[in-house]
Amino acid sequence: MEFAELIKTPRVDGVVLHRPFMPTVEGTLCLTGHHLILSSRQDNTEELWLLHANIDSIEKRFVGSLGTIIVKCKDLRVIQLDIPGMEECLNIASSIEALSTLDSVSLMYPFFYRPLFEVIEDGWQLFVPEEAFKDLESMTDEWRLSEVNKDFSVCPSYPSLLTVPKDIDDESLCKAASFRHGGRFPVLSYYHKKNGMVMMRAAQPLTGTNGRRCKEDEKLINATLCAGKRGYIIDTRTIAVAQQAKARGGGFEQEANYAQWRRIHKAIERSNVLQEGLIKLVEACNDQSHSMDRWLSKLEASNWQSNVKEILTTACLAAQCIDREGASVLVHGTEGTDSTLQVTSLAQIILDPACRTIRGFEALIEREWLQAGHPFQQRCAQSAYSNGKPRSEAPVFLLFLDCVWQILRQFPCSFQFNENFLIMLFEHAYASQFGTFLGNSVAERLKLLLSQKTVSLWSWVNRPQELERFLNPLYEPNNLVIWPSVAPQSLLLWEVPLQMHEMPKEHMDCEISMC
């Protein structure tokens, strides 16, 4: 397919761009296969380059022959284009609509993007499981790297290499996989060097209504316990939701079969509920006419802050079990690809100072999100403004970043990166010139040949020129476990991604770096 077929009018002059908190720009609008470009064609003036993939929805309005297109982006920005001429406006609108809703991954911009910088350190090779395992080996010999999922047949959403207890053979792993939703059998997520305790993650066990059990699964997780020690299973669902899951073949670990484990249920919302919350929250933020009471009640109704609190609380609980109780932990929800990953990754930020550095945080996202099979493409296909029928979109990753921001606010000197870094990740998860967040699993990414055909986000971010923007001037490394407060009074609304300000923090940061 040729993009040119979709572009009815490639160029319009005299277009006026309105953006919040910024002066208007008049210039020429150009449409290319992947970008909407607005340029004033003057030196020293900024050009707007907007990826079509970033466009969530558009609205058209006409006053006489002056058309207006309001472009609402997946990263929650809203811009307005005033386009002279009704026909031009209609053409531009329909072209944008077509170009922003292309379904084929291989037509996405990352496959066409050629970097203007030299790739010195290839991000695709930065975080390979073998390297992570080497680190682990230096601390313990209790674990091995299994190739059981080499061809992704045991678990399509897992990577090919998985860290499992040394004493469990591949055959047992296969049996355990058949007992877990989507084949996601328990694997190592984090090893706590301080006391040798571990955090594992999985999907729900398929106990069903008749209480099926799987000796291999039991053996697998028991193998992670020291003699005489007990562990905790953190089920991210309420007991009621977990009970209901039985009817659909799912379920939870029965005490009788997992006597060495204590199960704790938490109440992290399912992803479709999170999406509704985001839509409500964005609506509330965009309505400028709210009275104080109406704003607070809408904020409450969106449940956004409740979700943040619940996710953080659960992560703190997991970290507490490991660090304070000296117990190993298994975390799962239903599929093990959403709330599970929020919890395991946040717990590591709390426990492991390495995750609070830029490299460490990148490695965490690579390990606990990309390789662990969070379905980025499905979750980030649409955002809060989409008119399309919701499929499996959900701001799972955004909520994770929000929680990281909350911890960052409470420990402003403990992170090597700043808020801009989190915002950048949010934006690139939804639309990017880089291939990193394409696909839903390692298997899909391999099939798409992303590492050959696209550039990794990390190749770009880790260049010294770029890194500068993301460094926290107040950073002072410390080796401590950092316990955030989860009291509602301590949690703030993360305003920057909601476009409520013109990045005031950046202002603060540069002030600080000067003093």
Added chain:
Amino acid sequence: MSKYVVEQVKLLDRFSNKSVTGTLHLTATHLIFVESNSTSAQEIWILHHHIASVEKLSLKTNGCPLLIQCRNFRLVHFVIPRERDCHDIYSSLLRLLRPVSYDELYAFSYNPKQNDQQREEGWQLIDLAAEFERMGVPCDQWQLTDVNREYKVCKTYPRDLYVPIMASKPIIVGSSKFRSKGRFPVLTYFYQEKKAAVCRCSQPLSGFSARCLEDEHMLQAISKANHNSRYIYVMDTRPKLNALANRAAGKGYENEDNYSNIRFQFVGIENIHVMRGSLQKLLEVVGTRSLSMTDYLVGLENSGWLRHIKAIMDAAIFLAKAVTVEGASVLVHCSDGWDRTAQVCALGSLLMDPYYRTIKGFMVLIEKDWISFGHKFADRCDQLDPDPKEVSPIFTQFLECVWQLTEQFPQAFEFSEWFLIQIHEHVHSCQFGNFLGNSQRQREDLQLKERTYSLWAHLLSEKQNYLNPVYSPSFAESHPVLEPSTQAYHFKFWRNMYHQYDRSMHPRQSILKHVLTLKDSNRELEGTVQALKTKLQKFSVSTSPLKPQTPPRERSLPPRPQSLILGAPLLSRKEVQQEEDEEVFGEEAMEDAPAITGGERTVEGSSATENGYGELMGSFGSKNEPGAVTLEFGVARMTC
């Protein structure tokens, strides 16, 4: 009164099951708790004047609980082993926290070891005549009147008042007779650029139809004094319903038909009783243990607190716009003109004039619009055995509005929120004379300037502690008038005020403290550079034409306030090195401990259980004793 000591007292944390044991000392001025744990030994000093209420709860197995609520939002929960001790403390406190005469207030016994001259100088720091001069008053349109020199026209106004040139004494006196408590229209702020005035007064005694020619002349005179505008705004800061109700009592509001060229406007700020109830509700909500997000947000909404804060801000913005944009003069009043009027005039002036956003200027502003114009601090802040119906957080709301502005304009203020909180602390402490009494006249009768010390001198002496590190004077130049957003979502809960003493609520590391530290060490290093340059020159090595500078006297960092917001004071560099690579568990940052010489930078983390992630109780095998502090309480110190 002799000192009273009780040992083995437990102090319970408000939001967790944590407790520490220590000794309780009751002195003539303070209730002091000293933790027995020798390593951290935190001390809590509670001034009797800060105590709002003491409650003795029913006897429990481990002792007798005593709940003390303070006006600075501290809430302490003691458990005293013997009921008799508890009762003694309880009844002593009841006696102590209800002083019946001014002489019993702390200010009259507080002695910071200054001589009379120093004290006098302290009181002379803020000079309101100089402030009016700074605004450009007196001038061709505004004059100083001596009509209230003897407090004969209005007992609650200051002696020196500024009125329009055209307002003759008969007009003033006539007008004052037509205004509640004689509080006739006077100047409080003059916007030189447009010659527009902000005036304040109380409500007119208009009833349903009464009018007063002198009062009408008075408003006309204010209007005539400003050639830039043909009309003046009259802002009645009350909700219309309240103003209407007042008419039945022979009071009310200006009838536009009787006054030429006025634009009358209701603003809708609620009265002191609504505000008192609102704060009460807010504190109940945020004082709840294991508060859910839903209950918090619903509670915040139901308390109405932020709605009231926004209403005050909206009014101030209206005032600032009328003056700076339209160039119109504005007359502000409410009922008596000492609560809502003070809030709106002070906040409006702060929006218009960058001077009021400096440390000194903010003191001047409070001195002018609050102290001199007779905000009833004694009644509102519950200083003497009070009428509970008169107590109201009006001044607290003003401080909060300023805080909301500092959040929106982080570079616009010379001071940090710690300054606001410290002022709030002392409005209730009765340690300094400034806020005692209800009016200037009363303060003169009490001879405060001779018998007490000024807070302003004290605060200025530790100015370093209150500086905002990102303050930019050039921002003030480019933004002389602040135009805050009134979007509801820009108004936030002021955690550091209402949870000042609740350690577990705070960020564990403070940006403010950190940046102040950086600035300090920067200054120190610059000093060293200068000193070295001087030395070089002494040895005639230097080739650059540098002037020799005096080396800094000492290399120590200035003392930090013992604040939870700022965290523990800093350790000097040498000590840090000694402590290197040493992780100490089982301690937290010291709170309120006086005269700490060697605190250290701490990650003020609290234990996981304290944060209420919960659900681990009854965990098998490891049933800890509740008092096993080490595990539950472990907070590592950060070494650097």
